[in-house]
Every structure is written in structure tokens, then in C-alpha cells.
Amino acid sequence: MSSKTARRTKLYELLGRMPDRERPLSVEVVSVTETDGMVTEKWLMDLNGIEKVPAFFTKPANASGKIPLVLFNHSHFGQYAVGKNELVMGRKEMQAPPYAKALADEGYAAFCLDAWGFEERSGRAELDIFKEMLWKGQVMFGMMVYDNLRALDYLQTREDLDAERVATMGMSMGSTMAWWLGALDERIKVVVDLNCLTDFQTLLEKGELRRHGIYYYVHDLLTHFTTSSINALIAPRPHFGLAGRFDPLTPLEGLEIIDADLKETYEKEGAPDAWKLKIYDVGHEETAEMRADILAFLRKWL
Numbered sequence: 209m210s211s212k213t214a215r216r217t218k219l220y221e222l223l224g225r226m227p228d229r230e231r232p233l234s235v236e237v238v239s240v241t242e243t244d245g246m247v248t249e250k251w252l253m254d255l256n257g258i259e260k261v262p263a264f265f266t267k268p269a270n271a272s273g274k275i276p277l278v279l280f281n282h283s284h285f286g287q288y289a290v291g292k293n294e295l296v297m298g299r300k301e302m303q304a305p306p307y308a309k310a311l312a313d314e315g316y317a318a319f320c321l322d323a324w325g326f327e328e329r330s331g332r333a334e335l336d337i338f339k340e341m342l343w344k345g346q347v348m349f350g351m352m353v354y355d356n357l358r359a360l361d362y363l364q365t366r367e368d369l370d371a372e373r374v375a376t377m378g379m380s381m382g383s384t385m386a387w388w389l390g391a392l393d394e395r396i397k398v399v400v401d402l403n404c405l406t407d408f409q410t411l412l413e414k415g416e417l418r419r420h421g422i423y424y425y426v427h428d429l430l431t432h433f434t435t436s437s438i439n440a441l442i443a444p445r446p447h448f449g450l451a452g453r454f455d456p457l458t459p460l461e462g463l464e465i466i467d468a469d470l471k472e473t474y475e476k477e478g479a480p481d482a483w484k485l486k487i488y489d490v491g492h493e494e495t496a497e498m499r500a501d502i503l504a505f506l507r508k509w510l
Contacts, residue, residue, distance in 0.1 A: 212441055216392055219433065219441070222426055223350025224341070227256045233362050238262075245269050246312040248296060253321070255358040256351070262328040263321035263359065264292045266308040267368070271317070274370040276510050277363060278311050279356065279396070280320040281378030281385035284421050288334070291327030294382075295320035301492070302379060303499040314503060316510070317369055321359055323352050323381070325423075338422045348423045349388075356389055364395065373397060375510045377502070379494060380404050380457070384424065391441035398509045399447040400502055403455055403492050405485070407435045407462025419457050435462070436469035443470070444479035446509040450498050452490040463487065482509075 209217075238250040247269050253261045267275060282294040283301070290299060295318060298306035311318045325334045338348045364371045375398035376386045383404035390399035408430060411417060417425075439447070447470070451458050467485045474483040484505070488495060 215437075216441060219438065220392060222347070222429055222432065223353055224347035224427070225345040226350055226354045227258070229354075229358070229361075231257055233358060235362060242269050244309065246309060247271075248308065253359065253362070255321075255355050255362075259329065261321050261355055261359075262292060263319060264295050264308070265317065265319050266296065266312055267317035268312045268315060271315070271368065274368065275315060275317050276373035276375070277317045277319065277369045278307075278506070278510075279360060279363070279374065279376040279386075279389065280307055280311075280318050281356070281376065281382030281389075282320055282323065282326065283379045283383075284381035284423075286421075288326050288330040291322035291329070292320040293327060302494040303496055307377075310499070310503065314506065316375075316506070319359065319363060321355060323355070323385075324348060334422060347426055349426055352385065352423065353388055353392065356385065357393060360389075360393065360395060371395070373510055375400065375506060378402065380492065381421065381423070387439055387442065387447070390445065390447065391438045394445075397445055398506065399442050399445065400450075400505060401448070402450045402494060402498065402502070403452055404457060405435070405439075405449045405451060405463065405466060406458045407465050409434065410459050410462030410465065414459055414461075416456065416459065434469075436466050436473075439466065439470055440473045443473045444477040444482055446479075446482040446505070447484070448502070448505045449485040450501065451485065451487050452492055453487050454489070454491045457492055460487070 234254040236252040240249050249265045251263045280295050296308045322329045376389050377400035378386045379402040383401035386401045390396045470483045
């Protein structure tokens, strides 16, 4: 077992008791609509055997052959009514058009599911879900990761998608999910994280742990990993981090640590151009410049 494989195995183990990765999956297509040059499918997925997972899958209406996929992860913002809808409807903290349309215009398919406790899965409070899972030896973030990895298992089987051209991205909570998924799964070839590349130790030293939701905290993580060492598992695959200079969720001192560490990692792996961190003079939001930079990065690498 290679060093990276062993590290990925350990990282996955920290995510608690999870359902069998080999359990059968099923997907029900609930609806299919076509508007503005884009097909939108709503799915109901049996991923974890505990509760069904609603999701959106979108692609250009004129798509033919195998097209690249962007696994989109929605954000948090304490707005539990917004989940997968962020992909197709957007949100005020992000640019227009919504990413489903922006990605379809670039020729990409996109996928987003409702995370535990959000949108159609918001019947119970996040704290209640977290506490029950804790009692059962589960980690809420781990169960969130599991759903996305199993969704990717299914998406990899589709004849309309190019299994070799898969990216993942997201903002805020979705950013964190993107770099965890990229670290854990080499099937993901490109990672874009927007406004949540947070150095754990810096956050701790600044007394800002309250800034992040309860879902974010993984038992015993700091014993084994730093933010940099998790993200190093993505190398040498392309990874673009975007951050706001005035964003309290990602202290600048921590961003500087991560950037230095990953520059060294990517240099050692012979891919110095594949890691990029760009800091913008904003808070916790997506600007027009950020959107343009993200689409340019995907054009280059995906």
C-alpha cells in the first residue's frame, strides 16, 4: 500500500461508522424538464440505506457522446431550506446565472444532492442529526461524504458521462466537501474550492471555531491531519482555491500556511502549475471575477 493510499484509508476511517461502500444503489428519475438549452433531471437516490437522497442532474440539451461532469456541493449559510436548489436556482451570495446554467453553457453536466439536514432532508435539526449520529459512532460529515462518494459510484456508470473528466467544486460548506472528496477519491480529476480552505490550527488559535457549523468537526482529526496534509492528497491533480481577504471563516494567516505547504507539495510532485490560491478583496461571497476565474480554470484543466 502506497503512503497516499494509507493516508486516504486513515482519513476515511476517521469519518466514523458508515454503510457498506458496496451496498446496492438505485436511482429513480422523478422528473425531466428542458429550458434555456439545459436538461434538468430530479432524482431520488438510495445511497445509504437509511433515507432517500434527492438530487439534481443537469446537462446541455444538445449534449452528445460522453461529456465531463462537475460534482457540485451546496453551501450552508444556516439556510436549511437551500440545498441542491443552489445548483439550479443559485443564491444571493453567489453570481448569476446559477452554476447549472453556467456549467451547461460550458458543455458540462452537473450534479448536486441535498446534504443531511438540508432542503428536502431538512425535517430534523442539524444538531439532532449530529447528536444521534455521535451516539451511533457516526460522524455527520462522514455520512455527508459517504453520500457523495456513492453518488459518484453511480455517476461513473452512466454512458453519457466521461468518467475520466470529473471535477468537484463548491462554496463554503461545499468548498470543504470538495477538497475532502478530492483528497479521498482519485476519480476526481479537478478540485475547485471557494471560500472555505480553512487551516484548522489557525482557526483554533484565533478562537474562531464557532464560525463553522457543527457538521464540520470530525473526531480526532487533528491527531492525524492538518488542512494542508488532507489537501496534499489531491496533488498532483489540479486544485484551485479561492478566498476572501475579509472572510472570517478562512483567516489569512492560515491561508498563507496552506499555500506554502501545497506549493512545496506540488513542486515535489512535478506539477507546480496545478495548485493555485487566489485571494480576493471580499468577504464570504462569490464575485464576478471569482466566477470568471473558476470557469477559466475548468476550461484549462477539465
